[in-house]
Amino acid sequence: MKKSTQINGLPIISISDGNQVGKVKSLVINPDKGSVDFLTIEHEDFQVSVKAIPFKKVVGIGEYAVTVDSENAVIDLNEIPIANQLVNKKIKITNTKVMTRKGELIGEVTEFYVDQDSGHILGMQLKLADKEVALSSESVVTFGKDIIIVKEDVASYFLSSVEELEKGEVDLDEILPAEEVVNPREDEEVRALKEKQIELLAGKTLTKDVYDKNGVLLFHAGTILNSEQIENAQEEGPSIVVELSMNVEA
Structure with a gap:
């Protein structure tokens, strides 16, 4: 167990080459899952776009550093809409x-x-x-x-x-969502986001097998994604869409 202040500011080290990828800038909260899904990265070379590491790509969080297998764990949030959406939600827990x-x-x-x-x-x-x-x-x-x-x-x-x-x-x-009045504008934003995801992923080829949270195979490596498959992935949850986005041929 780690408290947030023990993670924020830690150097991020690539195990494969011993290089420092950057420092942990913030913890990105997924309010639906009640989890930290991404660690954003602070680095002098990352001025134009926001870079992050999916939490599942973290090998370890020690007293002095966060470790990842290689710099390939780093993603550009602008290329993964669902991750970018989580950042823009700006969910914070401390001082709330x-x-x-x-x-x-x-x-x-x-x-x-x-x-x-x-x-x-x-x-x-x-x-x-x-x-x-x-x-x-x-x-x-x-x-x-x-x-x-x-x-x-x-x-x-x-x-x-x-x-x-x-x-x-x-x-x-x-951890269940509160009973709230549905915001029509929010619904429109969600629909637009899902359409954008379909546009970005349709026709692209998966480079690895993708499984659901229970370990059931959803898509084989080599699958050329169509809109129906992407919609199915969206139903499975944001983490599956992120998995697809990170494992398709450019």
Whole structure:
């Protein structure tokens, strides 16, 4: 388990050649999964576009560096719309207010903790009116841009220390989207994004097999993607679309 401040600013080292790829600039949160999906990179040569590393490409997060197999792990976010969309959501957790679904203000997050192997957000350090507690992500309903929404019985998830976050497994199926009014503009943006993904990927050939989160084969290497297959990938989730985008012939 790592807290966000232990990851931010770390050098990123390529194992294959020992070169420093850059430094971790920020952690990109996927609010639907409750996870860190990408690490953006700070590098003097990366001025024009935003570069990042998918969390699943990270080999290890140590005290002194983040390691990846090679510089091939680095992607250009402008070339992967779904990743770019996550960056533009600007979801942050630290210094964000926490409120129950009934509108009761609980406190404010001072730090959050990440499973260094999977990227899943295990929980947060929460400042209440009279004390600080650790809060398991099991209580989270929505990771929002301005507010984190939690269950009404949030107090039952309070822990006396952050070390306890590692003892229990977070059931990600419990992290459900809040019941919100649908924003028509958001729907239009999502549709436009999906159409752009189809436009970018249709007709391109996969260079490796792609599996779903349960290890079931979705697409064979050598598949020439059509719009129907891309739509199926979109239904599987953003991570599958990213996987396709990273493994097609230019």
